[in-house]
Amino acid sequence: MAKTLVIGAFGQIGSELVPALRSKYGREGVIASDIREPHPPGEMEPYEICDATDKEGMERLIRRHDVDTVYHLASLLSASGEKNPDNAWRLNVKSLKIVLDLAVKHKLKRVFWPSSIAAFGPTTPRVGTPQHTVLKPTTMYGVTKVTGELLCQYYHLKYGLDVRSVRYPGLISHKALPGGGTTDYAVGIFYDALQKGSYSCYLRPDTRLPMMYMDDAIRGTIELMDAPAERLSVRTSYNLTAISFSAAELAAEVKKHVPSFKISYKPDERQKIADSWPQSIDDSQARKDWGWKHTYGVPEMTAVMIKELKKKLGMR
Numbered sequence: 001m002a003k004t005l006v007i008g009a010f011g012q013i014g015s016e017l018v019p020a021l022r023s024k025y026g027r028e029g030v031i032a033s034d035i036r037e038p039h040p041p042g043e044m045e046p047y048e049i050c051d052a053t054d055k056e057g058m059e060r061l062i063r064r065h066d067v068d069t070v071y072h073l074a075s076l077l078s079a080s081g082e083k084n085p086d087n088a089w090r091l092n093v094k095s096l097k098i099v100l101d102l103a104v105k106h107k108l109k110r111v112f113w114p115s116s117i118a119a120f121g122p123t124t125p126r127v128g129t130p131q132h133t134v135l136k137p138t139t140m141y142g143v144t145k146v147t148g149e150l151l152c153q154y155y156h157l158k159y160g161l162d163v164r165s166v167r168y169p170g171l172i173s174h175k176a177l178p179g180g181g182t183t184d185y186a187v188g189i190f191y192d193a194l195q196k197g198s199y200s201c202y203l204r205p206d207t208r209l210p211m212m213y214m215d216d217a218i219r220g221t222i223e224l225m226d227a228p229a230e231r232l233s234v235r236t237s238y239n240l241t242a243i244s245f246s247a248a249e250l251a252a253e254v255k256k257h258v259p260s261f262k263i264s265y266k267p268d269e270r271q272k273i274a275d276s277w278p279q280s281i282d283d284s285q286a287r288k289d290w291g292w293k294h295t296y297g298v299p300e301m302t303a304v305m306i307k308e309l310k311k312k313l314g315m316r
Contacts, residue, residue, distance in 0.1 A: 002109070003029050005067040007052050007099070008074030009044060010034040012176040013114065013168075013217065017071060018044060020218045031065050035074075052095035059102055068109040069225075072099045078118050079270055080180030081141035092144035093151075100155045100163065111163040112225055115149050115237035117210055118142035118182075119167060122276040129278040131239050131285040138276050149236040156235045164224050165237035169210035169281060171217050172301060174308040182273045183209055186250060189263070190305045193254050194313060198262040202270050205248035208279040212242040213296035213304070220292055227290035234285060241281035242294030243301070253298055257306045 004021055008014050009032035021030045032038070032047035048065075050057045052074040061067070074095055081088035096113055103111050120129060121136040135146045148165075155161040170183025178184035185201050192199040220240055245253075251263040286292040296304070310316065 001029065001066065002068035003031055003065045004069040004071070005031045005033060005062065005065065006071045006073065007033050007050075007058075007095075008072070009047065010036065010038050011073055011075075012171060012173060012179050013214075013221075014071075014073045015176050016173060016214055016218050017073070017221065020222060021071075024222070031061070031067065033061060053090060053098065055098045055102070058098055059106075062102055062106055062108075067106075069111070070099055070103065070108060071112045071221075072096060073114060075114070076141070077179055077181040078116075078139055078141040078273055079182055079184075081144070082139055082269070082273070085140035088140045088144055092141070093147050096148050096151060100151060100161065103161055103163070104155065104159045109162065110225060111161065112221065113148060113152060113163060113165050114221075115145045115165050115167045116141070117167055117169050117277050117281065118273075119145040119149060119237070120276075120278055124278060126277075126279050128280055128282045129239070130282050131234065139273055142276075145237075152237070153235045162229055163235070164232065166221065166224060166240040166286070167237045167281075168217060169212050169241045171212055171214050172305065173214035174305050174312060175214070182270045182277070183211065185247065186211055189250060189254060190309055191313075193258045193261045194306070194309055194315060197258070197260055198264070199251075201247050201251075201263055201265050202268045203247050203265070203274055204267050204271060205251075205265050206246050207271070207274050208244055208246040208249075209274060210241040210244045210278060210281045212240070212294065213301040216242050216294045216296055220286075220294075223292065224286075224290055231289050233289055238286040238289075238292075239281050239283040240286055240292065241283045242296060243298050244280040245298050250298070250302070253302045254306070257302065
């Protein structure tokens, strides 16, 4: 039986994508893989520990489990990538090249790889950023994402590989902790609001960025992978978005649920990164090609985050 492999399965996206895929294909039909053990151990079985930059190890894994579909999620995010650009290039680009080469060699059915709004840059139109536009990022993370998009397109054109991608905006989830991204304030604010009653934001209050609740992101990813190939017109990466808000607007929404909540603003090096990214995205091509449609607005997302984090933190 051919199986689906999720690389980087214990990260922010993978930890929620794996259960969603298993509900669709069965537990034994989806293999979780990461460089580390899941916590708690055994929770993500079946899983394999493997370094995404180890080509021989990845090939053994694909052969052992008769893999025909790969979701390649392993990545070093924006702020973390700026601290270690060499590692960002190695993990983000080398591992993708390995997956694409193995996909061609073993005639895999389909590959998913995530790009990001980090692929854009300060010369990109920042409001209603179009699908086809200037890609001149100023972070190593963004450079790796543009490189990855072009690799995906190249392997599709040269080898006929069915590789699909979306440019994720900031992703908000109550299940995974922030993982080193510039948009992670939109997760951290909820934890600190509930646990401390205050939050120190590393971005300016007027900083507006595209965002998405994780449930929408997971559903959109699976819908793209399920879409008929002939309907897809983009083989670099689809723009994908749901909502855009400023740090101050999110804080005001949180305050509706935690009236005593206070926020302060102390912009750091991440502000420069945020200023190079779009404020809003035009994802009409995804909506046209494969029927993408988001569900969660800012009020709905905030209400769910507060409710679920209270449960997670043992609060009433």
